[in-house]
Amino acid sequence: MRNFYLLLLSGLLLASCVKEELPQPSEGEEPLTAAVTRSIGEKDPYKLSLVQEVLDAKLAQMGQPKIVLEPTHQYVCFSPADSAQVARLEALDLITSYNPVGEEGRPIPEPDEDSQGEILPLYSVVPIGFQFPEDIPYTKIYDVYIQSLGGAGSASGSEEQLSTDLFKDVLTQTLAATGHTSVATRAGESQQEWNPSARFRFHVDVGDNSDTILPLKQLNVVVVQGSNQKRYYTDADGRITVTDKFIGPVDYQVVWDSHHFVIRQGNTWTRRGSWCKGHTEPLDTVLTSQCGLDYFLAGSHRALTAYYTEPNLVPGLAREQKLLNIGIVDKETPFKWEGRYVPILTAVIGEHALTMYAKSRVGGYHSSKSAMQTTFHELGHASHYYKDAGSYSAMYLFGRRKDMESWANGVSYAYTRALLGEEYEWSGTTNEEYTRLIECLLLNGFTMEQIQYDFYGSDDWGHWQSRIRARSDKQISDRLVNLIFDNPNDYHFDMRDMTEVSDTRIRLYQPVRLSIKDIDKYLPATWEITEGTGATILNNNTSKFLVCFTEPGEKTLRATVELAPGIEETFDKTVTVSNTSIVSVPGTATEGYPVTVSVMDLEICPDAKVTEWSVVQGDATITPKTDRSAQYTFRQPGNMTVKLKIQFQPNGPEVEYTAPIRVQPLDVYSVFGVINAPETYAYNTTYQAKYMGTETDVEIVDVEADHRTHYPYYPFDTWSYNKSTRTLSFLIPDHPLVFDYKLIIHYKVNGVEVEEPAILIVSNFPDTPASQTTDTAISE
Incomplete structure (x- = not known):
């Protein structure tokens, strides 16, 4: 039956295709021609008569014989009678204008809505010897002389009649005479x-x-x-x-x-x-x-x-x-x-x-x-x-307007998005006939070639749908194909992967967000963790799921999205939790020396803060510095446990975090520590070092300074000690060697001299013992 209708349509078209030309001149009228007046060419610096006139004057001034120029081109006006003659002229690839020289930019009046308007005359410059097309009226207006000034192009394509310099001088004058530029200021000067x-x-x-x-x-x-x-x-x-x-x-x-x-x-x-x-x-x-x-x-x-x-x-x-x-x-x-x-x-x-x-x-x-x-x-x-053409004609004949306009909308979407990129947003006509069907199919894995094949071979909307659904190479289920065809303006997003996870490789206690991708349509979802343990849910609503993990390993997050009543799709995302944590705690500390504990900045939880800083056991002084960092100073050695409570969102739940830290006792290199230690030490500069132990009765007996290239020790008297604050002040006099000293500090505790003196390295060389290198400067 379909072939019968196509045959019938072909007959109708053959019967209708009667040739009808554009409006013709009335019988006895002449075809339109250019109205040649004396003024035409007055603004053309290449008009032969003007070029010749200037050349004659120039040669006379120079005392040289006259040169009679031959025209290189002709300025003509064609008067095509109908569209066929217009097409023939355009096929010649001539440069044409609807206005004469000097009036080229004059607007052409817009035609009436239902009028095709008259066929306008066409002005053009043609080379000498040009073969004018038969039957197309034309009028020669004047001769033209054009000569190349150099470069790859040649205006005339023939042997030049003047030297380049002479032609430039002449052209400078003709340009001025026709209002194109001013006259050169000195004799013989021409334009650049x-x-x-x-x-x-x-x-x-x-x-x-x-x-x-x-x-x-x-x-x-x-x-x-x-x-x-x-x-x-x-x-x-x-x-x-x-x-x-x-x-x-x-x-x-x-x-x-x-x-x-x-x-x-x-x-x-x-x-x-x-x-x-x-x-x-x-x-x-x-x-x-x-x-x-x-x-x-x-x-x-x-x-x-x-x-x-x-x-x-x-x-x-x-x-x-x-x-x-x-x-x-x-x-x-x-x-x-x-x-x-x-x-x-x-x-x-x-x-x-x-x-x-x-x-x-x-x-x-x-x-x-x-x-x-x-x-x-x-x-x-x-x-x-x-x-x-048969498919097009059949659809047009049988009124498949929705199919045809949806297809055209899809071509428009595909091309415009390809030009403008992923940020492109469709803003074309959208309604029950002009649907976004093709966009929906493209975004769900179909190619334009596949859609085109099934569209051209379909008998109606439902047949097109069944052809798409029957594809073995499709990437979505049959029910999603049906959903798209039943709602072609609603599902223009990728239903193969509707969710996104904030990060797939994360740290312990780092919040992970699973959410619906940015689409115009609101779709409710439920969230769950299907694989993996050690999780704390921070937020669970229909638009997003926020969770942090307290144990390392692979975890699987699942979203169940309700696309339409009774139609749900599940999407799984796998994340890997590493052994590293968002909390920075040093593995070791030294008794009396401060260390910093901090929580890293979190892009998806910028308002995260620590609500509690503490230790599970031991004696420590804790000084919070910001919402996410604090300074711990342990007063005794041993194995300690740092504890934090972190609130990732305002008014959200608190997550408890603990981490071990081993506190080392003081040794000879850590009994005294430089306050606000500089990056570079200098001679004749007073520095201070504080006793870092817990004893209160501490007295310094003597201090020796040894440049570490010298032996034995030598007396050193530029120091003082404040017993009440347990602070040593010292200054090393100027010395020609680089600054590289070891201070040997003899001291008493509770009136008894300590058998092994303390050692304080003050040096500009990076070989200081680790016990004196802290991540936080000692301050008063």
Whole structure:
């Protein structure tokens, strides 16, 4: 039955395809031609008569014989009668303009909504010997003389008739005479040569809070100076590299077309163009929302260029290969849609295959992002028709509008996201017909090639669904396929992996967060630990699960997400807990010497704090320094246990943490410790050292200073001792050797001299005994 309807449709189309040309001149009327007046060419510095006049005066002034110039080009006006003749002229790849020299930037009036407008005359510069196409009326306006100033390009392609310097002198005068630049100030002085350059980019809003600047690739840019006109195409960075040299200012004409498409004014055959006038310096322009129609054109041009020349952006998608005429209307749409693709009836109704409206209903212009999305949407229809015209025609005939518009929306999403990156947020039309089905399928592991194959081969929405569901290579379950097709605007997120874990390799007591990925749709979830022990749950609600582990090893966290009533999916995440901890406790300490205990900063719990610092046993002085660090000073040796209570979230539960620490007794190297020990010691500087033991009756008998390269000891008297504070002050007199001393301190405890004297190393060399190296400086 389906083949019968296709056969019937083909017959209808054949019967409808009656050739109808664009409006013709009435019988007896002449085709449109240029109105040639004496004023045409007055602003052209390359007009032969003007160049000859200046040259004659120049040669006479120099006392040289006259040189009669031969024309290199002709300035002409074509008057095409219909669209076929327009197409023939465009195929010649001539540089054309709708206005004469000097008036190139004058706007072309926008056509009426339902009018295709008249076929405008086309001005062009053609080389001598150009073969004019038959049957296309043209008028020669004047002769032109163009000569190369150097560089890789050659304006005439023939042997030059003047020396370069002489031509520069003449051109300097003709530029001044036609208002392009001022006359040189000294006789024989000419303008400086330069290679024009330009870059064209445009601004795009990627998402609600992100934007970017994109280059306009393969943009047709014409460098214009009177009738001297050179065409270039921008590179991947949006730049043109001009090989021809110019003197004086130039204009840049942007023609919004390429080898694959032509952007026109609405339904007319007038090409859209933009002008940047009078530049003598390199041009770098970024089109923004302030640029109106050009801003919209930039987005559309970038989309068309990507579609035709960057197939790897959306692999597997069949793309239209023929040249497309794109009609962009500088008005609001009078319809429900902002763009339209009409491939079948184009020849009948005289419209371009693709038409778009640049202005929004709320006033102003659509954004460049909107232009890209709309253009890609219509190109999605073009892809459908190009790949399988029978499928396209059947769907159109049987009213499968939802299927066709959903497909086109998907092509738009895929291409725009490929251009703008992962931060791209869809903002195109979304409703019951224009669904986000393809986006949902792409995000759940299907490729555009797979979706395209099943779409073209389907008879209706349900058949498309069953073809997708029957795939053996799909990455989601049948019920999720059904969920997507039943709710094509709701599940545009990856249902293969909906959860995310804050870290997969963690420390003991480090909070781990398991949560639903950032999606627009609220989905309730339940959380649990399915494998592993030693866990403290810090927060458990429907949006996230926060837990810390007190034992090392692998743990498995599970989320059960309710996608729809009666439809749940489970997602497991495995984390590895190492033996290291978020709490920093030194393994050993020395009696009387302070050590720091601290909790590391936690990104997911920035408000974490210690609510209690203590020791399980032993005698220690504890001085909190911040919410997450404290100083412990142990007053006796032995095996101690540090205890902390940590609150990771305000008003959240407290987690108790303990860690062992071995406190070593004082030895001869740690009885005295330098207060606020400097990084570098100096001669003739007083330092202080404090007795670090627990005894109160301590007296110093004598102090010897030994430079560690000397033997035996020698007397040392630049010291004093404060018995009440048990503090030794010492100063080492200036000495030519480097600072490397050992102080031998003879002292008494409770009136009895200690048999083994204390040793204090004061040195600028890093070989101090470990007992005198602490992670916290001793302070008074």
